[in-house]
Amino acid sequence: MTALARLRSIGVTLVLVAAATVDALLNFPGPRDWTFTASLIAGAALLLRRRFPRLVLLAVLPGLYAGTAMVAAMAALYAVASTRRPPWQAWVAAGMVGIGAFVPWPITDFAKESASDIAQHLVYAVLIASGPAALGLLVQTREALSARIAELAVLRDQERELHAETVLARERARIAREMHDVVSHQAGLIAVQAGALQVTAADPAVRETAATLRGLAVATLEELRSMILVLRAAGAGPTELVPQPRLSDLQRLVAESEVDASLAMAEWMAEPIAGFLPEPVERAAYRTVQEALTNVRKHAPGATTRVSVRAEEERLRVSVVNGPPAEVRSWSDLSDLPGGGHGIVGLRERATLLGGTLTAGPTPEGGFAVRLDVPVAPVPADAP
Numbered sequence: 001m002t003a004l005a006r007l008r009s010i011g012v013t014l015v016l017v018a019a020a021t022v023d024a025l026l027n028f029p030g031p032r033d034w035t036f037t038a039s040l041i042a043g044a045a046l047l048l049r050r051r052f053p054r055l056v057l058l059a060v061l062p063g064l065y066a067g068t069a070m071v072a073a074m075a076a077l078y079a080v081a082s083t084r085r086p087p088w089q090a091w092v093a094a095g096m097v098g099i100g101a102f103v104p105w106p107i108t109d110f111a112k113e114s115a116s117d118i119a120q121h122l123v124y125a126v127l128i129a130s131g132p133a134a135l136g137l138l139v140q141t142r143e144a145l146s147a148r149i150a151e152l153a154v155l156r157d158q159e160r161e162l163h164a165e166t167v168l169a170r171e172r173a174r175i176a177r178e179m180h181d182v183v184s185h186q187a188g189l190i191a192v193q194a195g196a197l198q199v200t201a202a203d204p205a206v207r208e209t210a211a212t213l214r215g216l217a218v219a220t221l222e223e224l225r226s227m228i229l230v231l232r233a234a235g236a237g238p239t240e241l242v243p244q245p246r247l248s249d250l251q252r253l254v255a256e257s258e259v260d261a262s263l264a265m266a267e268w269m270a271e272p273i274a275g276f277l278p279e280p281v282e283r284a285a286y287r288t289v290q291e292a293l294t295n296v297r298k299h300a301p302g303a304t305t306r307v308s309v310r311a312e313e314e315r316l317r318v319s320v321v322n323g324p325p326a327e328v329r330s331w332s333d334l335s336d337l338p339g340g341g342h343g344i345v346g347l348r349e350r351a352t353l354l355g356g357t358l359t360a361g362p363t364p365e366g367g368f369a370v371r372l373d374v375p376v377a378p379v380p381a382d383a384p
Helices: 003-027 034-048 053-066 070-082 087-102 107-112 115-200 204-233 247-255 279-299 342-353
Strands: 261-265 305-312 315-322 357-362 368-375
Touching (some): 053 070, 070 087, 087 115, 115 204, 115 279, 247 279, 279 305, 279 342, 342 357
Parallel strands (some): 261 305
Antiparallel strands (some): 357 368
């Protein structure tokens, strides 16, 4: 409770005590007996109404039953009803105050009153008892609602933070996939070219430089693997991504892959015309082919590879199937290149987000096959 609220509470208590005292003085002009004293005690008890509301109500009841401590009884009833206690306590207290307001003192005065007077006293007692009780319960409900609203606000903020963290985690995973797909592909090519140059170059200095380049490429792949693990676990800040490739870039990818690969794809897919297939679908197809060719180059050098991309039955189907590896030459042995195992995992995540599937596994001929199947909108019959 703030200092201002504490001062306001003290002021209200003093006003109630003064009103109860004035109520007793006006109703006992003289002579004043013990009932007057009971009414004064009831007024003074209000000083403790916030700390001990139920005890204060019990202290007020004698002044109400035998005297005229009506103001003190109403204030004590409100204090009981407004505290965070079961509502039945408030209604029990209201019943006790109502009885005290209805029953005269001495009780034998009932015989002197008419039925009309008794009915009026009953209505008066009900109003005196129900008013403070209802007001106190209303204040208690208002405080409970305020606390609930504050709790909901905290939960809403926590939910927003959790949602933001979820969005960041998804973005970090996407960035990790893009880094793996793009950088590891290029670094793998550097390692292959450097290995070839190391073997074929006649100049010792060139061979030494090529060996250095190959070592740097291997170290780069290792560092990349560590960065991908960090991105997947904790993430990084906002990152600008380069324009993403489409199906029209597959021919260049296959040609530059350093793999004995052939591409079978409809002519209209090779045209850089947007609108026939969604960009995420085309990007997933490109990344699937890229990852599969990278794995062929690393694990099955010299193997013949068939790349097929076709759209049928409102689905895009991509398959990359390679045969068994040929004899490994010294410069193309990429067994020392590190791999994090995230490539196929990332491709499966892409396919799942698009509502499709991705399968990868060995073939009976001793090779390996990667197949992507994702739904797409119907391809127009007049597609170029």
